[in-house]
Amino acid sequence: MTSRLPDDFFFGAALSGPQTEGCWKKTGKLESVWDHWSQQDIDAFYNKVGSYVGNDMGNQYRGDYKIFHDLGLTSARTSMQWTRLIDQTGALNREGADFYHEMLAAAKEEGVDLFMNLYHFDMPYYMLERGGWEKRETVEAFAGYARTAFREFGQEVRCWFTFNEPIVEPENSYTEGNWIPFVHDFKRAVTVQYHIALAHALAVREFRLAQKEGLVRSDAKIGLINCFAPPYTKEDPSAADLEAVRMTDGLHNRWWLDLAADGTLPQDVIDTLAARDAAVPARPGDDELLSFGKVDWLGFNYYQPVRVQAPEADADEWGNPVFARPYIWPERRMNESRGWEIYPQGIYDFGMKIKREHPDLEFFISENGMGVEGEDAFRDESGVIQDDYRIDFVRDHLAWVAKAIEDGAKCVGYHYWAVIDNWSWNNAFKNRYGFVGVDLMHGYQRYYKKSAEWLRRVATTRVVE
Template sequence: MANPFPEHFFWGAATSAPQSEGGQYEGGRSASTWDKWFELEPENFNSNQGPKNTTNVFDRYKEDTKLMSDINLNSYRTSISWNRLLPDGKTLNPQAVQYYRDYFKRLRDQGVEPIINLFHFDMPWWLMEKGGWENRESIDHFAFYARIAFEQFGDLVHYWTTFNEPIVHVTCGYLGEYHWPKVNNLKRAVQVAHHTNLAHAAAVVEFRKLGIEGKIGNILNLSPVYAKSNQAEDLQAKLNAETLHVKSFLEPTVNGEYPEHLITLLKDNDLLPHTLDGDKELISKGKVDFLGVNYYQPIRVEAVPTDEVNHPATSLGDFSRHYNWPEKKMNPYRGWEIYPEGIYDIAMMIKEDYGNIPFYISENGMGVSEEERFADDKGIIQDDYRIEFIYDHLANVQKAIDAGANCFGYHLWTFIDCWSWLNGYRNRYGFYRLILETGERIPKKSAFWIKDVIQQNQLIKLNQYDKGE
């Protein structure tokens, strides 16, 4: 039998307001970039599934909090909708306050600790029209929003985070076409990243000022970076990738400053962001109490052929290239590598290089399409593949804890199948199956398995588990 997990370990799941909340324009909520983008270009969204088509937690949170308790979850991470709490960025929406307070109170009443995030890719449209994160005004707007959230819910929420995967709205919105505003400009992307780091720090400052009970963190998608070989060129590519993809937000969040190699790379390529006096001091005040770590897959890189390097750089591909590791195991539905050992390597990096700061696995999971193929005659999805995936990753979490890592929890993405941006409901991730036509929630086999794992506070192998009914 496996070793038990630490006492008071956070067992839970994660989602976000834009992907689960629903109530698109109900209760005083205004539009986000996702709402407007779908109105402008619905053809870009899978099966015409826009942000209105979510799990509808806005109307069903009373039921959902009970479902969490039913499978023994003791914690849950979601986000507040900036657009709902402050529809115009200035005016507090009393309907939103009532909704969130009741939601968070019901979570606590069910023994579920709420971990509440402030920004999960849902930029308010009124702010995007002013330039979004490219506009320095966004820093003050975000700090104001954060302070209002802390004031309104600080008595109910003791674990706060500022951003979810802040590098993603940078790379997907300013180096690609997966987030609005769909531009591809490395210089603008760097400026957005800098403003995002400043916004994070400004929110932390507001939290410290208020002196409310609780802790504040940041949720980063941290992936171990592996080089193709030990040749100098590949190791340099690894250093570049670690610096740009991992440490560009990790170092400011934990150490309060940018890594020197990042500054060197940006300076050498004429990519340094525009800064003002006081930026460095503000970044230094953004150090957190804990980290959320989203882990899905590693980053594998190799050197860029010399004759293919642009200088100054025009994309991140000028610093490293993806390496297609021939031994990789893949999730064919999502196109991501499955490498549970990476979660141990990240934990060890945090332990050895970042003062063993407390962290929890804030997202981990696998998306599978057409899961109804695996339903039994009672409608229960027999998702043995998900149980195996979670088991293997949790085994590496446990290995890291045994080696001294300061990990205090594990959250699956997600609780109930949720809407996934441009992908809609193409892939399913949840402990609970969502019936799109009715909104009904049906537990999957993995829900019954995790219930027993949590009850025993230790892993149960799939071959020792035959429930799910």
């Protein structure tokens, strides 16, 4: 089946500073939580590949932007690293600023509009030692970092974002305890989630102030990026199953969607949290601060749906409240490498949810991709990785994006994660996502996979077949 996307629909690359830049001890960069963890316990990372090098984009960005241009990509979203731009006193680090000025200039030379996100799970370690997102001090420090970034790069960056996937840290670091600081405490996770929401709102306020003062481009806009996952349950759900859907959707999706669209948090979720001894640490005046969180557009990361049903117990082994448990859909299709369900229709379903609940909110698919382990097994005799599975994955998702646009969703573009293979947290390079591969044994050299030529055709014609 052939689909056609609008002529003004843009294609680009999704990436992040901590996963690509490397150069971890250059330009006066401070230690992030990932740098610290890599030094303390390198065995926690796949094949002992820590945070230090990323995919070496900090040294290879000129060539990488040429690759984006060659593939017909007109934009790329990355992130500045707080640890590189700001010193420990909260002042601008000139070496780090110059690093980003040079990257932005190189992207512009290749016709790539570099979208800039401010935070991608890369807390400065010294801030974590002070309490991290559990402390209001960090919220204020982030606002100061955002203020500096807007003023330093206001005439170079058109599209800004405050956070990427702000739901991930509360879950991975404070509920599931998988990431530093390895906590299993839902009440603390709620505090972290609430403070990130405040930090987002204060950063947007700083952007509006810079906008009013003429310190950012006249066409500049700001957004929020989250990994939204449409929730599903059984075909004949009980009231308890539907309650599981409500809270899962509320904490993971509506929390960030309502904040971005209206500058509010869902009151029903706030009330339920209070009733379960996990109240948000609100202070007088916070509602006014949160009201600044309304954005110009939204980044919608989509990888998989979430399927839930009523929990079997009210609390887990650490005493944390449980609102849902997984529901295994009998017809599900899996990416076995990641353990994620492949469900392209979810990108349509959530796009239509945005249309219904926030009809004026423009969005783009800010991440979507397929990570596969052991891709060398798919090399042909000429050495090219025959990743037809990746072509099928993206084709199927883009077909549903095209349908969502036909049905009135304001989806304006698509960024693939990650066009070039990159480092991915504990998994390092275990799962490869790129249309372009990275040879770790030969200086992080880049090479095209079969899917790269397919991407070029789609990006330059807007025809998906």
